[in-house]
Amino acid sequence: MGNLTISNNLKGALFPLVCVILFLCSNTVFALSILQEDINDEYIEYSGIVVDSESGNALVFASLTVKTTNISTITNSDGQFLLKVPKSINDAVVIISYIGYDTKEISVSQLKQKDNRIELINSIIQLSEINLVLPADAKELVKTTLKRKGENNVNQPVLMTAFYRETIKKGRKNASLAEAIVNVYKQPYTSPKNDNIELFKARKSTDYSKLDTVALKLQGGPYNPLYIDLMKYPEYIFNKDLINLYRFSFEPSTTINGKPVYVVYFEQINSIVEPLYYGKLFIDSKTLALKSAIYNLNVENKELTSNLFVRKKPNNITVYPTNAAYRVDYREKNGKWYYGYANVQLTFKVKRKGKWFASNYSLTSEMAITDWKFNLNNEKLKNREKLKKSVVISDEASGFSDPEFWGAYNVIEPEKSIESAIEKIKKQLKKANKG
Incomplete structure (x- = not known):
């Protein structure tokens, strides 16, 4: 055909x-002037990618949220993210979630500033259980x-x-x-x-x-x-x-x-x-x-x-x-x-x-x-x-x-x-x- x-x-x-x-x-x-404070000195930037733990495929629109705050971001169309965390939150924990996957929590102390690779596990439901x-x-x-x-x-x-x-x-x-x-x-x-x-x-x-x-x-x-x-x-x-x-x-x-x-x-x-x-x-x-x-x-x-x-x-x-x-x-x-x-x-x-x-x-x-x-x-x-x-x-x-x-x-x-x-x-x- x-x-x-x-x-x-x-x-x-x-x-x-x-x-x-x-x-x-x-x-x-x-060039139009941008009214923007220089906030880089107050934040630490963390970047990386969120992927499926088995296939390695990038997860688009995965959420990353700093626990107990309103600070969060989502991954882009390549699964990449950039998250800014205030330096004042030195014990911050990042929650990573995606529909159909187990939620993961990572302390910022475990993150590098670049090239982080976060793997999420597919939370398959056993049909017999539900x-x-x-x-x-x-x-x-x-x-x-x-x-x-x-x-x-x-x-x-x-x-x-x-x-x-x-x-x-x-x-x-x-x-x-x-x-x-x-x-x-x-x-x-x-x-x-x-x-x-x-x-x-x-x-x-x-x-x-x-x-x-x-x-x-x-x-x-x-x-x-x-x-x-x-x-x-x-x-x-x-x-x-x-x-x-x-x-x-x-x-x-x-x-x-x-x-x-x-x-x-x-x-x-x-x-x-x-x-x-x-x-x-x-x-x-x-x-x-x-x-x-x-x-x-x-x-x-x-x-x-x-x-x-x-x-x-x-x-x-x-x-x-x-x-x-x-x-x-x-x-x-x-x-x-x-x-x-x-x-x-x-x-x-x-x-x-x-x-x-x-x-x-x-x-x-x-x-x-x-x-x-x-x-x-x-x-x-x-x-x-x-x-x-x-x-x-x-x-x-x-x-x-x-x-x-x-x-x-x-x-x-x-x-x-x-x-x-x-x-x-x-x-x-x-x-x-x-x-």
Whole structure:
């Protein structure tokens, strides 16, 4: 059987506008001043990689948290991490966790400052111990999960407050950092209407000099992590036609927060040429609600994946993605599941004509819901209030504006988790929620 191609109609469904990257080039090097304290003297940086103890495979989005503090970070699309620990916590203990793996605790005194390799053990549940019987067919289980979104997920209009953060790096150097508080007008999970976003507060810290003469900008802003809500937007991956282009299989069951979940692995069938996704779905064994999804885009075909992401670039630049990783987590309240956290990590290789070496760029876009309430009156945003889906947050924000809102939290620290950032401005967030 020969290779199959996807029709143009399906291509439009596969990839929403939100993950388009805009490349700009200028002959002038722009340098914007960064309001940032020199905190290196107060912290010790620890870097390394988190891997599966048996296979050695990198674990993407593994969490590292300093015990009894709000200091934490997650691994990137290569399983690598950078964790800053205050020197004042000389007896700190780091907790490393990942869905489906045994949690590990390591004292910082055991860590080197570089090249740490942390191995986690897969916590396979013996089915006989928890009386968990696998469904007959993994694909049918996924279909059932998607069909049950009306009963398992919050199926009413909801007003959400969210914290959004976006980071662009060249190599390991931060070039553009942006943070925002946004209001999400979320539609019912069974509604065909798309969610809308209103920008409440935003700020940025940008230094284009670190990007040489090539500047990257991420188009879509908070819509990037919002549109990977698989239960709200399954059509981008698993619509009635696309779902037949995947192979589904069961992996050993595990637990999330002490409750057993089915683990379904999916990948595109071999005969499909165009890039599709591969990853894992974590499905509650009792309600069949989706609790989490961690997946990647197949980026083996450089030309096709470049066409998917690159909106504009100079003619003398060659660019293609080397990794595209996604994660979405759902939270439960009163028996209903809702979108809680999402993360998009993209890495690109950029080569300029006439240069021997290519540069590596990484972009991270993540959003966490801090509060939500039912939109009882079904309030709607006016067109002028809606954040455009083509927005570039680093252009929309204006430096470190509104210091009264951000308060003492006057340094953007991308290596810390988004939860840590939320903790630092929780009083301001409460005011935002009341507003």
